Amino acid sequence: MIRIVRRFTALFLFLIVPLLSFSQARQARQRPNIIFIFSDDHAYQGIGAYGNKIAKTPSIDRLAREGALFKNCFVTNSICGPSRATLLTGKYSHMNGYKRNDRTLFDTDQTLFPKELQKNGYQTAWIGKMHLNSLPVGFDYWNILPGQGHYYNPDFISQPGDTTRHTGYVSNLITQFSTEWLAKRDDSKPFFLIVGHKATHRSWMPDLQDLGAYDDVTFPLPANFYDEYEGRVSARDQDMSIDKTMRMKEDLKINPDYQKDGLFNRFTPEQKKIFKDYYDKVAREAEAKNLSGKALIEWKYQRYLRDYYATANGLDRNIGELLDYLDKSGLAENTIVIYSSDQGFYLGEHGWFDKRFIYEESLRTPLIVRYPGVVKPGTTIDALVANIDWAPTVLDLASTKIPSDMQGKSFFPLLKAADPQRVPWRQAVYYHYYEFPQPHHVYPHFGLRTNRYKLAYFYDGADSWELFDLQKDPTEMSNIYGQKGTEKLTADLKAELKKLMVEYKDQEALNILAGV
Template sequence: MPTTKPNILFIMSDDHGANAISAYGSRLASVFQTPNLDRIAREGVRLNNCHCGNAICTPSRATIFTGQHSHINGVRTLSDSLDTEATTYPKMMQAAGYQTAIFGKWHVHSEPQGFDQYYVLPGQGYYSNPFFIGPDHDWGESYSHSDPGGDRHEGYVTDLVTDFTLDYLKNVDKDRPFMVCCHHKAPHDDFEYHPRHEYMFDGVTIPEPDNLWEDHSRRDPCTRHYGTSVSDRNPFRNAIIRMSQPDYVTGQLDVTGLDAEGRTKAAYQKYLKDYMRTCAAIDENVGRLLDYLDGSGLAENTLVVYTSDQGMFLGEHDYIDKRWIYEEALQMPMLVRLPGEIPAGSQNQDLITNVDFASTLLDYAGIASDPGMQGRSFRSNLQGQTPEDWTDAIYYRYWMHMTHHHNPAHYGIRTQRYKLIHFYGLPLDATDALPYSTPPGWELYDLEKDPDENHNVYSDPEYADVVEKLKARLFELKAELGDEDEKYPEVMALPTR
């Protein structure tokens, strides 16, 4: 007889901002629809306050698997590897009798553990004709994107990851519960879309966010633009420069004869269109998975989760990429469906982070959370029953210093109304070759009055009491989670702590 424990299909993309899912109703919904992702929201719940604790790929994925913050699981940056001995929810499910598998992007460097089957991309992987590696791969070998080893498959990566997932679903033992991770590379940059989407935005003008033209002088000096003329807009990971190269993957952006404003507008249109074309393939392939679940009779007993490892800036604040604690990078889209338990068409406003994912998935599998996990199951929240003692704040920390990736290191908390951030990106030595530095500082945003985070009110006397209370809560939370600054003398030494 089929098990009563639910099957789990965990679909995760890379850098898929909630603004690019039409169920979230952003400015982009008027020009870009995601009907299959919207279907999960329509038949389940849409989470509006789901966040990551470190908005960068490898650390976020490690947190999802371990249920631990970066400073505990040891994966703080893109260079860190997940310890193969770490306790993870797939290991625990496998030990409890679940069939487990993962297909697609892995990106925590060490060999996958806790999976009966895996077939994953080496590193970032390719969009076109990608390599995949399985258990026969020598994980002691180094590999590069140009020669990663493994098996090369003809086709488009989003389609192929879905093909492998569908093959697994078709052959899985239907009398035992399964947990399968379908992890897409898309829409990570550079946005190499499938040719079938080449013309989908012909004649369409993508709406600009109001703060594409943000006046950064309103920010604390620690987060203003440094190092180039303001006429080039954001100098860090600059989309104009990148897409103007002759070998850019989707064709060179022509900015000949354009002034600074014209270059920004042209780059924005290309960047957004390429990005959403890449997202279109994700939506189509999510539809393939949902259709199979329906046709096979698995839908009624399968928990379907769609999320991304973090959000993505799509021109907001004149930014691309992620990394910052600001909402567009911090927010993870999350859509969840389980017929008969999760109310269809519902929304959830509770503060949830990716550190909670492992405990929640284990809860659905009937497995007690590991004592070392720092998250908490939000299964009852998904049913519309928020525990009275649910958290009032979430903690975030980005560790990668700007000498490598152009963002100041920082930590902070977000409550339902406020966001307090401490930027401690260490000031560069005066002899450093880079022409910019990041002085330490603070920012505070009132998300009720300023949801787009355009006005830093940290120094506003009206918010003095708010600052005091939020600082106390921030350092209380840091102590609870074991991430106290006393461990890092260079941070303690900063004058504005």
């Protein structure tokens, strides 16, 4: 009898183990692939899907039509490196140790979501811009730009740390390397890929085929272009204006030094001729007009946006090429595509370019998620999400356990809900910016943003509160802090601000708050 049972058990195991293995393999194949396209300084208000009528962003707009567009995605520290550190960790800057764009080495020993994906059988890769002073960890493959990287003929650092210069335009090369990796990856595993674009970072150098793409456009001045910053000390004292900060040679390419300037000395002779011929024409126009005062400021504004949008054209075209590759390779159906930027950017609002402030244009960043068969095409989501949520969401999408030290929360429930507005969600987003005084002299500050209000405290010299009613004042021109009738609102918002500082363990901010 015992011998019969043993034979039956052996036969059962012989039959069931292959079935289990087949089931596990099938489950692995069904787990979604994920591509996170991450641009640099791409303003939400410069995208067609977010209402821009001038920008040519058909590929990003396509993602929005086929997926979900988040209207209120905010960053927690509006600066490049810290935003990337938050992407990888799901934690605030004070918790992941990367507060500023400086020579700090990003701590790769801490919890990083790609490490968790690897544990769950995902194949991971980062291609393009990383900008964290450290080589990637948690990625099976990487090929990254050193630091900021270059637009033309850029260097790439690949495993095991070799640096190679490649001929071509950076956005095109990043797409090329991404599709090459997708073609040769281990297709028995689901994959996660970050495509890190350099565009649209300063100094906005378009692909040769995009030069002059907006030369027939006259961009309307933002209503607050000539903001006088009344009642806003920090806004008045910054150094990021198109008028005073934007450089004619380096930023607007007016008679630059093509031999010595590192932005321009990497061209091949053929590239240089096309690029130089175009900007020599622009320089002659500037010299002929001999502008000064407001006329010069507004000319600089037009040139800035023409270069910025032309650079974004190349970014969008390459996103389209990647989407086309997914279609042709049969990967699109089981691949989640996420598009976002490391933060927002000023396109002349308040007379500025750059980011950093808690004000809306730099606080808010685009976020679009396409998930075929799960996310209803054309969905819009109003909930207040933040970049601390990106890491836990990716893990949740990949059915991977979310580590307890991540401070964000998965917004997957918003994506799959029939009505995202009915999903319980946070009512305020917390913000803390540190980098001061260089560059751009933006005072450090912390604050919160609710559906209607924004409260911020600027310190280290500015020492002032600002309060905005975004419903009545969406361009944040009127600081109502201290006005009669705002006492209860201010007290409630300060209490919520302190609560968020405690929740996110920002002891430095709590100490400052206690002294004001």
